[in-house]
Amino acid sequence: MNGTGEIRQTDTATRILDAAEVLFVEHGFEATSMRMITQRAEVNLAAVNYHFGSKDALFQGVFTRRLTPLTQLAVQSLDKLEQAAKGAPLLVDAIMHAFMDAALDIAYDPKRGGVIFVRLLSRTFVETHPVLRESLPRHYEELVGRYASATARALPHIDQIELQWRLNFAFSAIFNAFAGNNILRLFVSDPVVNARDPRLIATYLVPFVVAGLTAPAVKMGASPDVNRA
Amino acid sequence: MNGTGEIRQTDTATRILDAAEVLFVEHGFEATSMRMITQRAEVNLAAVNYHFGSKDALFQGVFTRRLTPLTQLAVQSLDKLEQAAKGAPLLVDAIMHAFMDAALDIAYDPKRGGVIFVRLLSRTFVETHPVLRESLPRHYEELVGRYASATARALPHIDQIELQWRLNFAFSAIFNAFAGNNILRLFVSDPVVNARDPRLIATYLVPFVVAGLTAPAVKMGASPDVNRA
DNA sequence: GATTCAGTCAAACGATTGTTTGAAACATAC
DNA sequence: GTATGTTTCAAACAATCGTTTGACTGAATC
Secondary structure, eight states: OOSSSOSOSSOHHHHHHHHHHHHHHHHOSTTOOHHHHHHHHTSOTTHHHHHHSSHHHHHHHHHHHHHHHHHHHHHHHHHHHHHHHTTSOOOHHHHHHHHHHHHHHHHTOGGGTTHHHHHHHHHHHHOOOHHHHHHHHHHHHHHHHHHHHHHHHHOTTSOHHHHHHHHHHHHHHHHHHTSOTHHHHHHOSSOSOOOOOHHHHHHHHHHHHHHHHTSOOSOOSSOOOOOOO | OOTTTOSOSSOHHHHHHHHHHHHHHHHOSTTOOHHHHHHHHTSOTTHHHHHHSSHHHHHHHHHHHHHHHHHHHHHHHHHHHHHHHTTSOOOHHHHHHHHHHHHHHHHTOGGGTTHHHHHHHHHHHHOOOHHHHHHHHHHHHHHHHHHHHHHHHHOTTBOHHHHHHHHHHHHHHHHHHTSOTHHHHHHOSSOSOOOOOHHHHHHHHHHHHHHHHTSOOSSBOSSSOOOOO
16 A cells, blocks of 8 residues: 555545535535546545445535534533633633634644535535434534533523524524635625635634624513614 | 416416425525426426526526515615714614614515515525526625615724624624524524514514624724734 | 455446427417 | 417426446455
8 A cells, every 4th residue: 555656645435525525515415416526536436335325424424524523622622611610600702712712723624624624514504405404413412502501601691592592693603604705705796805714704703793692681571672773 | 276266376487486486495406306396386397498498597586586675675774764864874773673674574575575585585695506696796786785884884993804794794694594493403402492483583683783793893993003914 | 376355447227307399278469 | 260479288308316236356364
């Protein structure tokens, strides 16, 4: 194998995963064909079915490979915060930074996905494929559960329903922020902003979601007083 | 045929648009076949190509039908605010309510899309089809341009780059909030929140994005002192 | 050397894709 | 009535889809 001339840089299964990852992120599941994948990976068409069983299984494998390290790292990052706090509630700012640091860690590590990883995250939002819709909650369950309860302790004056909404909005903004500058181009024909650097995005993103999460409560109790400026 | 014996409730082209709208929103472009559309619309398979020319053209037609009223209404809503202000800067809260009111107006009008419309909005974010990617900026150009400059006047202390980021985050949260409770279910296996009522969503959504937009500036921009990133 | 077995390969599988066709059905005008 | 133009319909089109097949390769085991 190794030695004189490198016959193969990476094994077939990994090359398929790498090629499929890029194509799934770029075009989505349905618009990506087996032949596109195997052609980019420079492997035989039958290799996907041999190594993964089916296109569906490959799709799931692509996401599992990236999401497992993320959830582990993000939960671990929160663990350290809570241990240091010794039972005291955390700051929302610290909680959001904990998650963002975990994501950025992977975003700057090519071995764990690199820049393509953050775009994969946004894909978990939009793909309606049953295989993914069924497996994603398993991946996100512990992650979101931990971060939700940490945020709930940080914001005891916000009732649970409103907090659930805010977390939903926050993660929507977070996951979509990294989807690439396509979204900015969607709105502004000539955006000033360069969306390539995840760390730069996080600089603006964290204060935004923290402000949203820590805003005064809408629902205090009985009457939702809707007034307009 | 059905029930009372009315010959045809709506013409063929409209029935195709209605059926395609639901299916495109539910499954996306690639996962929706011509036969699924024509079967649901109860029209012949060839009717799509006859009335619209191609599947691509139908796709574009589905979005154009809904986005045109939205952008008109949203811009019109901002016009009224600015006329009443007589040149004074608007409140961010008022600006966001102006957009949200326009969206809600359509969301509660079955003739202009109803509940399916807000889910169509989120689709404009995720679909990577070239036909849509090319036509969307044309639709959103005036809308976003007007709201961006109104927000810029409301927040003169935020420099333009940071504001562009915040608007991007805000619209990400807004557009995704209406995508259905799928997103909530994605995170929480048993969400307390019922995501069916757009008006209820807006109640929590507007304060969130307003807080994010009006947060203290990360980067000081209004000063003559130029600092580079 | 014979056997075994994971892996690769070209070729083909049936099914489904978007689109086209030409005839039939329809409405309206002469 | 005939003529004209529009819309609908069943059938077929070539192309592509995900998957399967069976022969073949190369190295390890006996």
